[in-house]
Amino acid sequence: MSTRSSSSSVAVPVQSLSVETRSISKSFPGVRALHDVSLTIQAGTVHGLVGENGAGKSTLGKVLSGLHQPDSGEILLGGRRVVLPNPHAAMRIGVGIVHQELSFCENMTIAENLCLDDLPHRGPFVDWGAMRERARSWLEAVGVDVDPDQIVGRLSIGQQQLVQIAGAIGRGARVIVFDEPTSSLTKAETEVLFRQIERLKASGVTSVYVTHRMEEIFQICDAVSVLRDGVHVDTQPIGELDRAAIVRLMIGRELEPTPDPPKQLGEVALRVQNLKSPGKLEGVSLEVREGEVVGLAGLIGSGRTEIVSAVFGLDPLAEGRIEINGRNLKRYSPRNALRLGAGFVPEDRKRQGLVxxxxxxxxxxxxxxxxxxxxxxxxxxxxxxxxxxxxxxxxxxxxxxxxxxxxxxxxxxxxxxxxxxxxxGGRLLLLDEPTRGVDVGAKAEIHTLIRQLASQGIAVLAISSELPELMAISDRILVVRNGRIVGEQTSAECTEESLMTLMAGAG
Incomplete structure (x- = not known):
């Protein structure tokens, strides 16, 4: 699958719509999600919605797209009051949504998914040719070059999101709500998505961009609205705000740095020697001491997660020696790793970490x-x-x-x-993307908690795709590439550039 550049494929211009909410309120059992929210989104712009987890930003996005109905208040599109009882009604008047958690029939083709709610017919039969042509034209409208007969389940998350955008634009969306769209994307896929949003903006589409990632706000948005505890705090052009100002609006206070508690390194809590797994790992050796935080840096697919999974006994094909708290992990299984004092916080907490x-x-x-x-x-x-x-x-x-x-x-x-x-009783914590999907305030709390646990003698092996985060919490950082550890740097000496050079194999 590929995407054409904007110079070779320009989306067809649409009539831009402004979005206005007046005194929108929404409650769920025991929770007030939104209270008297009034804000205006200019036509043809990319407008950010930010706030801490639970601030109401995703709820407001879902109200705008018809997934939730407000308890009170009204919505205006292009200055006209509208009622959005469901997503189909919203789409009919030009409002679509790109979900954080995609909802495709993964065993069906792209064409079948795009046309599922309105299959073209020839008499009593489905017109397969017309369905493929409709899907192809929708994909081409957003510059996506892919076979409509390809099975959706074989696409990456980023590719599936582009298909969602194609479906929204093909149905005539003039306003698109993006709900945490980059939460599962690689950096490269995120750049592709941002280019698509810029193309949509150039064609007149209004984008409502819900996110917790501060850097994306400054990269893609024209203005930003901040919500806190379900209340609209402020809306400003992005050029009039900096990171500190947005954080202050989100959490209601300055985000003060927390000094590291004193700590002393103890015995080796984790020793890995010549760890191998077919097609994944090649001779990995490392140590983590009590009271130490060791970070694993690497590109997606480099082997970072595979190392942590093997240490916790999740890879039955792994070979090598793993010692946890001085005892050999003889049989690779989570039960045995837990018995030796290991704990694992997975990347996908909802599917793998919680019931x-x-x-x-x-x-x-x-x-x-x-x-x-x-x-x-x-x-x-x-x-x-x-x-x-x-x-x-x-x-x-x-x-x-x-x-x-x-x-x-x-x-x-x-x-x-x-x-x-x-x-x-865990004395070794294995953390895979510990702050994925959390807001800036919660991220700072988790960073402080990790440092406090280390000061109590707990050993931590952590993975993060955010290099500033890894540098902030780690004592040492090991760089993984192609299933091997190719470098080591202390947090005091490393820079993002030096880590990226090792990660990419350049220089």
Whole structure:
């Protein structure tokens, strides 16, 4: 799949629409998501919506696209009041959405997915030729060169997002809501998406860009609106704000740097020798000491996640020697790694780290139910006291330990997973993208928490695609390329440029 440059393929101009909300309010059971939100989005611009997790930015985006109906207030498009009872009605008047979590039928073709709600017919039969032609024309309209007969499940997340954009534009969208669109994209895929948004802007499409990533606001947006606790705080042209000003509006205070607590390195908590896995890893050796944070830097597919997965026993084909807290991991399995004192916070917390149908307490104690049980029954009082203790220690913000974990913000969900492994007695934490999908305030809290845990003698092996984050939390950074460790730098001596040079194999 490829995308044509804007010089060779220019989207067809559309009539631009401004967007205005007047006193929009929306509540869910026990939660006030939006309160009296009034703001204006200029026609033909890229307008950012930012705020901490739970601020209401995604809810407002879903109200604008018909996924949620407001309890009160009104929406105006191009100065005219509209009612958006569902996404189909919104699309009919020109409003589409590109979801954070894509909703395709992955076993069907691109053409079938794009036309699923309106299949062309020839008599009683589906007109397959017309369907392919419609899909091809929609894809071409946004400069995407791909076979409409290709199965969607074989596309990358970034490619699927471009197909979503094609569907929205093909149906006549003049306003598109992008809900955290880069949360699962590589850097290269993000650049492709940004070029598409610029092309849409050039053709007159109004984009509402919901994100928690500060750097993207300055890269792609013309103006930004800040929400806090469901309330509209301010709207400003992007040229009149800097990062510190936006953070101050988001969290209501200055984000002060937290000094590192004193710490002393102890014994080797993790020793990996000549770790191999067919097609993934080639002779990886490393050490992490008690009280040390070691970062793993590398491009997507370099082998970073594969190293951490193998250490936690998730790769049955891995070979080599792994010692955790001085004991050899003889059989590679999560059960044995956990028994030796390892804990794993995966990149995708919702699919791999949490049981979303359970509450916070149940998720937190999941790994130690045997310890909390007597004669086959869980000792409820002991479980509740333990959960409350870790809620306090990690400053987990939720109405109670019985709150459904699915309703928590991303940062608090990460803390629940960390609490689970700390409660299990973990002395080695394996963190894969620990701040993925969390806002700037929660990110700072997690950074502070990682440093505090290290000061208590816990060893940390962390992966992050954000090099400034890795440099901020790590004592040493190991660079991974093609399944090998190709370099090591201390956080004091490294720069983003020096790390990128090693990651890319340049110089």
């Amino acid at each position: 979303l149908s359970m509450n916070c307490k149940e998720n937190l104690t999941l790994a130690i139910l045997k310890r909390l049980s007597a004669l086959g029954f869980i000792r409820g009082l002991r479980e509740r006291l333990l959960a409350k203790d870790y809620f306090q220690k990690l400053n987990i913000r939720a109405p109670s330990i019985h709150t459904g974990v699915s309703s928590l913000s991303g940062g608090n969900q990460q803390k629940v997973i960390l609490a689970r492994w700390l409660a299990a």
